[in-house]
Amino acid sequence: MSEYSEHDRQGISVGLVEKKFFTFAAPPGELTLESGAGLGPVTLAYETYGRPDPENRNAILILHALSGDSHGAGYYSPQDPKPGWWDIMVGPGKGIDTDKYFVICSNILGSCMGSTGPSSPNPKTGKPYGLEFPLVTIGDMVQAQKKLLDHLGIGRLLAVIGGSIGGMQVLEWAVRYPEMVTAAVPLATATKHSALAIAFNEVARQAIMADPHWNGGDYYSEAKPSLGLSVARMIGHITYLSDEALRLKFGRRLQERHDFSYNFDADFQVASYLRYQGAKFVERFDANSFLYITKAADYFDLGLQHGNGSSVEAFSKTRAKFLVVSFTSDWLYPTYQSKEIVSALKKNGRDVSFLEIEAEWGHDAFLLPSERLTALLQGFLDRVYREL
Amino acid sequence: MSEYSEHDRQGISVGLVEKKFFTFAAPPGELTLESGAGLGPVTLAYETYGRPDPENRNAILILHALSGDSHGAGYYSPQDPKPGWWDIMVGPGKGIDTDKYFVICSNILGSCMGSTGPSSPNPKTGKPYGLEFPLVTIGDMVQAQKKLLDHLGIGRLLAVIGGSIGGMQVLEWAVRYPEMVTAAVPLATATKHSALAIAFNEVARQAIMADPHWNGGDYYSEAKPSLGLSVARMIGHITYLSDEALRLKFGRRLQERHDFSYNFDADFQVASYLRYQGAKFVERFDANSFLYITKAADYFDLGLQHGNGSSVEAFSKTRAKFLVVSFTSDWLYPTYQSKEIVSALKKNGRDVSFLEIEAEWGHDAFLLPSERLTALLQGFLDRVYREL
Numbered sequence: 001m002s003e004y005s006e007h008d009r010q011g012i013s014v015g016l017v018e019k020k021f022f023t024f025a026a027p028p029g030e031l032t033l034e035s036g037a038g039l040g041p042v043t044l045a046y047e048t049y050g051r052p053d054p055e056n057r058n059a060i061l062i063l064h065a066l067s068g069d070s071h072g073a074g075y076y077s078p079q080d081p082k083p084g085w086w087d088i089m090v091g092p093g094k095g096i097d098t099d100k101y102f103v104i105c106s107n108i109l110g111s112c113m114g115s116t117g118p119s120s121p122n123p124k125t126g127k128p129y130g131l132e133f134p135l136v137t138i139g140d141m142v143q144a145q146k147k148l149l150d151h152l153g154i155g156r157l158l159a160v161i162g163g164s165i166g167g168m169q170v171l172e173w174a175v176r177y178p179e180m181v182t183a184a185v186p187l188a189t190a191t192k193h194s195a196l197a198i199a200f201n202e203v204a205r206q207a208i209m210a211d212p213h214w215n216g217g218d219y220y221s222e223a224k225p226s227l228g229l230s231v232a233r234m235i236g237h238i239t240y241l242s243d244e245a246l247r248l249k250f251g252r253r254l255q256e257r258h259d260f261s262y263n264f265d266a267d268f269q270v271a272s273y274l275r276y277q278g279a280k281f282v283e284r285f286d287a288n289s290f291l292y293i294t295k296a297a298d299y300f301d302l303g304l305q306h307g308n309g310s311s312v313e314a315f316s317k318t319r320a321k322f323l324v325v326s327f328t329s330d331w332l333y334p335t336y337q338s339k340e341i342v343s344a345l346k347k348n349g350r351d352v353s354f355l356e357i358e359a360e361w362g363h364d365a366f367l368l369p370s371e372r373l374t375a376l377l378q379g380f381l382d383r384v385y386r387e388l
Numbered sequence: 389m390s391e392y393s394e395h396d397r398q399g400i401s402v403g404l405v406e407k408k409f410f411t412f413a414a415p416p417g418e419l420t421l422e423s424g425a426g427l428g429p430v431t432l433a434y435e436t437y438g439r440p441d442p443e444n445r446n447a448i449l450i451l452h453a454l455s456g457d458s459h460g461a462g463y464y465s466p467q468d469p470k471p472g473w474w475d476i477m478v479g480p481g482k483g484i485d486t487d488k489y490f491v492i493c494s495n496i497l498g499s500c501m502g503s504t505g506p507s508s509p510n511p512k513t514g515k516p517y518g519l520e521f522p523l524v525t526i527g528d529m530v531q532a533q534k535k536l537l538d539h540l541g542i543g544r545l546l547a548v549i550g551g552s553i554g555g556m557q558v559l560e561w562a563v564r565y566p567e568m569v570t571a572a573v574p575l576a577t578a579t580k581h582s583a584l585a586i587a588f589n590e591v592a593r594q595a596i597m598a599d600p601h602w603n604g605g606d607y608y609s610e611a612k613p614s615l616g617l618s619v620a621r622m623i624g625h626i627t628y629l630s631d632e633a634l635r636l637k638f639g640r641r642l643q644e645r646h647d648f649s650y651n652f653d654a655d656f657q658v659a660s661y662l663r664y665q666g667a668k669f670v671e672r673f674d675a676n677s678f679l680y681i682t683k684a685a686d687y688f689d690l691g692l693q694h695g696n697g698s699s700v701e702a703f704s705k706t707r708a709k710f711l712v713v714s715f716t717s718d719w720l721y722p723t724y725q726s727k728e729i730v731s732a733l734k735k736n737g738r739d740v741s742f743l744e745i746e747a748e749w750g751h752d753a754f755l756l757p758s759e760r761l762t763a764l765l766q767g768f769l770d771r772v773y774r775e776l
């Protein structure tokens with residue numbers, strides 16, 4: 001398609017990309033998880049954009065949020081209607097410039113997007129794991145990504161970058177493998193979920209588990225718990241937006257009709273939008289993966305897991321330069337949580353830059369086009385590369 | 389019980405109270421609803437505390453929120469473990485002093501707490517209405533309460549007081565029956581729901597309707613949609629609290645065990661609390677009533693319904709003195725919405741006082757003990773009574 005090629009020629013996109021898979025921990029060499037359970041074999045789906053430089057100094061790992069995948073940028077085919085999830089930021093001349101850097105985007109353990117998760121076949125039974133899949137943690141996800149980097153021959157990353165649950169992985173990377181992380185960019189994230197974030201995740205999980213089709217996680221050969229997952233996604237979706245975003249986007253506007261239905265139809269556009277988001281999500285995401293990944297995020301507590309309860313002590317293990325970014329209207333991972341990260345890093349004398357970006361779109365802002373964030377990332381990565 | 393009598397003697401409680409019922413609009417005299425539908429007969433449950441003064445000048449109507457009822461204060465029996473929902477505010481010497489005022493607490497149309505709603509028998513079939521029950525509005529609820537006051541022989545109210553959806557009824561009273569309302573006290577409320585509030589209500593309704601036991605609203609002779617209603621309540625419950633309240637109340641504290649379960653149990657206290665709240669609610673509340681009342685709240689738009697789209701025009705119809713109160717951490721009905729009420733009243737030259745109370749408990753704050761609110765209500769009601 002000429003329009004697509006045009007984009008590509010203008011450096012707007014990394015162009016055609018390919019999903020790759022790396023499998024490790026094949027029995028009997030299981031991966032030992034933080035819970036103590038073993039898991040294997042393990043497959044991670046990943047993609048790469050740009051090229052490694054001769055000295056292997058330009059690798060950047062980008063990490064996705066809850067429902068993301070390894071498809072961070074580019075298109076799978078010229079007919080592909082949509083590029084990867086962070087195509088606005090990753091590409092030639094973009095915030096994460098693929099003309100300069102070799103970018104790896106890894107899917108997470110527990111996902112349903114090509115990596116091993118609860119919908120993968122359990123080698124013991126040949127059937128999908130379901131709840132036989134062990135609970136994985138953010139640490140386990142990062143441990144698996146480390147194996148992928150070993151496989152790719154990357155001993156040191158120029159930067160690890162991600163938002164939300166991807167940002168938790170960034171923090172975990174910087175603490176767990178300090179010798180490998182030159183720079184860390186946690187966006188719209190926290191060292192641990194607030195009670196409010198746990199509360200929303202818990203209710204979303206309850207919505208899934210209340211669906212009789214969930215069937216204790218064993219639904220892969222039957223009807224799926226689509227209604228439950230749809231409600232879970234709607235709950236999540238509200239928390240990714242903000243009061244202001246919803247007001248600007250929908251306000252109290254009604255669907256295309258002139259008056260109230262006086263029944264339980266979706267009268268308001270916001271209701272219709274949420275129902276659509278819920279229904280669309282069900283087509284692409286696995287309910288059990290939603291349970292596992294949200295639970296991993298709720299469990300994440302950097303200070304508890306790496307610093308005897310103190311995030312200051314946990315960050316003492318890091319060696320990276322940090323760029324911490326929050327967004328004004330993000331009430332799921334509010335700015336005060338980013339400031340706690342900054343404060344703990346400063347107490348350790350670390351090189352840390354912080355910016356709170358004025359944004360009305362809530363938590364989702366980190367995924368939306370932002371000249372501010374683009375310029376910030378460009379400048380920060382340039383500096384880190386220069387200072388190597 | 390001596391302990392109870394002691395309370396009573398000290399003026400802590402109004403003492404023993406009785407739920408009463410008023411039935412009107414018996415066929416063929418149906419109540420015409422805002423939707424155009426007719427409804428009858430209609431029963432409202434109500435209670436009264438204190439006594440009317442000889443000139444009938446001291447009547448105060450208090451109005452409850454979504455899941456409340458007519459039991460605003462006192463105890464049904466000496467063994468009763470809990471008093472009415474606003475017992476902290478309504479009683480001898482309290483913020484709404486029953487030694488001075490005659491207080492009426494009315495249940496709302498559409499509820500399941502003794503008033504006509506979707507769980508009531510449909511006179512046409514003898515079976516519960518279910519979705520045959522017509523959609524009712526805040527205006528319809530107020531219209532029904534007016535019939536109750538006529539029945540009680542009260543031509544003029546000293547004050548109408550309520551929070552949240554009860555506050556919407558206060559605003560509706562002041563606009564719909566201005567000649568009857570001397571003073572109006574809307575607490576933690578708005579002239580219309582924000583898109584965010586609609587979004588949460590929509591998802592809560594979807595959770596109920598996703599439960600197969602909901603069965604299109606026809607479940608009264610079968611198993612109830614308890615799981616769906618429980619999820620709906622959990623969603624609501626989170627929105628009634630605040631980030632700060634949840635942090636103070638629960639933080640990331642785990643249930644009584646030393647480590648993570650590494651399964652989908654409620655590890656965190658906040659998760660367990662929400663599950664408990666959901667399960668408890670299901671015992672006392674009807675899922676269809678939840679649908680009807682939340683939809684009525686979403687439809688409420690004072691400016692649209694009474695002012696050609698302008699709340700300033702709508703408030704021009706009022707004659708009451710207003711006391712408007714919001715709470716700092718209430719993100720469901722944030723202060724800016726109360727300020728919009730104040731501003732619209734001021735543009736009409738109305739007598740209006742406004743206070744934003746510093747409170748960490750979110751929307752629920754209006755129901756919790758507050759010396760500030762108690763003193764404020766006492767002073768305001770004293771003044772209004774004095775100026776009669």
